[in-house]
Amino acid sequence: MSPRALSLRTLLFLGLCQTGKRSLASFPDLRDQPKRIAVVGAGIGGTAATYFLRQEFGTAVKIDVFEPSDVGGRMASVKIGDYEYETGGSVIHPLNLHMKHFIDKLGILQRKDVPSKMAIFDGKELTFEESDWFIINFLRLLWRYGFNFLRMQMWVESVLDKFMRIYQYQQFGYSFSSVEKLLHAMGGDSFLTLVNQTLEEAMLAEGFSQIFLNDIVAPITRVNYGQSVRINGFVGAVSLAGADSGLWAVDGGNKRVCSGLLYHSKAEVIPARVTAISVKVRPTKSGTTANYYEINYVGDSGSAHSLYDIVIIATPLHQGKSDISFSGFSPPIPSHYPGRYHLTVSTLVHGLLNVSYLGTTEQASEFVVSDVLTTDTKGSAINSLSSIDPVHIPPGYKRPPASQTKVWKVFSPQPLSQEQLRLMFLSWDSVSETQWLAYPAYSPPHRRTPPFILHDRLYYLNAVEWAASAMEMSAISARNLALLAHHRWHAQEAKIDQEDLHTRVRGEL
Ligand SMILES: Cc1cc2nc3c(=O)[nH]c(=O)nc-3n(C[C@H](O)[C@H](O)[C@H](O)COP(=O)(O)OP(=O)(O)OC[C@H]3O[C@@H](n4cnc5c(N)ncnc54)[C@H](O)[C@@H]3O)c2cc1C
Structure with missing residues (x-):
């Protein structure tokens, strides 16, 4: 990462911490x-929407x-043992x-880092195993894939640089009325093109080799999205960014951020569907009419309904x-938009791995790989296999080697059968699917992305x-919709769907 980019990002982050000030000044x-x-x-x-709505609309709502x-x-998390x-x-x-800002605001820590090691499995054997030595990894990748690896990092970096613009826009209160307009403001036509082509098409057009896509890129899209390199190029780039170093999680579990945001926003949680x-429609003081919404819901105490200005x-x-x-x-709003959600089964096994399943001859006591990614091989039962650590790392914790019983997470496109589990594990105490x-x-x-605005409010x-x-x-x-709802409520058109924001915002900095 260049020092220029770093300082711009630092500036962005510092700016993001000031978002409250912008919002308070914005109440007309x-x-x-x-x-x-x-x-x-x-x-x-x-x-997050609740948190940002509170910022935008103040304490009275x-x-x-x-x-x-x-x-x-x-x-979500599950309990296994203690x-x-x-x-x-x-x-x-x-x-x-935003995630970083939330934990800082809520006074939550990042989970302690436990070093990890990655390998790639082609259904028969490990085709790549990360070494502890950076230079060995570098030379191996260079030998097999030329400069594809370095170029991939540069490609992802260039997408990320454009992606980061959204924080600047939001810091200045700009919002977008559709996903397409939001993407366009960040990355221009190139982002819209990325969403409409496959990652494979995008990377081949950039000169990456098919073998690199099959061996390295597909395992990353499979572990992150359970799908092949034929996902769209934008989510593909997000997925590849997910293979960067420095990834983090929330101490005590990621979902703590959600309950923290609700508490901080002083919102009421209604346990109902x-x-x-x-x-x-109701008349207003000025003699016009305004829309409002009736929400019907079902909870433990039966069904009820309530009225809202904004939903x-x-x-x-x-x-x-x-x-x-x-x-x-x-026009009518459908209950379901076209397209489907992808099934990924997450199976947590507290057990003893059968390392020979991975085609390795290494002793289990020596096997310290934590993340096994898989190539897109026909009939492959799993997308990935990872040794995982608790949401809170206790003092003195060291991830045990594969010769000891520990918790493995398997991502698969279908539930694992008993037979598949028996192939992967020598024994287990518990399985949570x-x-x-x-x-x-x-x-x-x-197909056209569903709209941000379903109706007036x-x-x-x-x-x-x-x-x-x-x-x-x-x-x-969430931040975009809180801003959009606020600007539309107050008819502040100048803060919605503005063109050429990248240049404009620089002027405002
Ligand atoms: C296995 C897996 C791994 C992932 N890994 C990562 C990762 O490593 N990093 C990452 O950034 N993202 C990851 N993601 C994606 C990420 O978790 C989601 O994009 C994100 O959590 C979506 O949050 P959401 O609030 O938009 O939706 P949801 O989390 O789905 O929240 C929607 C909520 O609405 C509630 N609801 C549904 N119907 C109704 C109704 N009728 N009335 C009231 N409430 C209703 C649901 O109960 C639910 O709580 C992963 C997702 C999965 C499943």
Whole structure:
């Protein structure tokens, strides 16, 4: 990373810490604030939206968050023995500035780092095993793939540099009315092209070799998104950034951020599932009419409904993910948008690995690889196999070698059968399986991304996942929607969908 880029990023981060100041100065007329806002879903998207809505609209507005299940959504953990382990979203990129800002604001620490070691498995043997020595890894990769590896890092860096612009725009209060406009503001036409072609097409066009894509890039997309190099180029670049060094997680579990944001925002959590949303119209003081929304929900104490001025939906509106019906809207809003979510099964096994499953002759006591990625081989039962550490690293903790019983996480496209488990493990004490409809099944060229604006004051946060699904993407979408809702409420058009922001914002700095 160049020193120039570093200092710009540092500046961005410092700026991001000042977001509260921008928001307070932005209230034009405190009498004119909405009275009630609803957020549907308490994953990172919904809880971050709650936090940013509070910043934008101030303390007087009542914010209700509907969540029928555990706060955290796809950020979840399970208890095995005395420890908790992440089963959903687990790692965070060092340049995910919203996630970083949240933990700083909430006074939560990063989890202590435990060094890891990666290998690649082609279904028969380990085709690559990371050495402790940087120079050995470098020479091996150079020998086999020429400069593909270095060029990949530069390619990802160039995408990331454009990606980082969003933080500057948001710091200055700019918002975007569609995913396409948000992407375009960050990376111009090149980002829109990336979303509409496969990662494979994008990288081949950049001169990367097919063998490099098969051997190195596919294992990374498989571990991060359970899919091949035919995912879209933008989510592909996000995935490759996820192979950078310096990834981190939240001490005590990532979902702590969600409950912390709710607490900090003084929002009320309603433990209920939203079943229907309908639009109503009421007259205003000035003699015009205004829209508001009736939310119907079902909780332990039965069904009920409430009225809101603004609603943010922070759960995917897709088959198998939610089932909300919308009535009274013209044009109609579907319960489910086209496209499906991809099944990734996360199986946590507390057991003894059968290292010979990986085709290695190494002694289990010497085998210290923590992350086994897999190539896109036909019939491959697993996407990845990782030795994982608890959400809180106790003092003196050292990751045990494969000769000892420990917790392994297997990502697979289907639940593992007993026979598959027996091939992978010599023995086990416990198996905990979570079937996730984890992220969109990406198949560019892209159908139109779902809208951010479903209706006048009804917004859809998870539309962003069709560009890329990640905790930080939901947080970026949350900030965007809080700004958008605020600007639309106060008719501040100059802060929505502005062109050429990159040059403009530099002038404002
Ligand atoms: C196995 C796995 C691994 C992943 N790894 C990573 C990773 O390492 N790094 C990373 O950045 N991202 C990762 N992700 C992706 C990341 O977890 C998600 O992009 C992110 O957590 C999505 O957050 P969200 O709040 O937008 O949605 P969700 O977390 O899905 O939250 C939506 C919430 O809405 C609730 N809900 C649904 N229907 C209703 C209703 N009708 N009424 C009220 N509430 C409702 C749900 O119960 C849920 O809590 C991973 C995901 C999975 C599944």
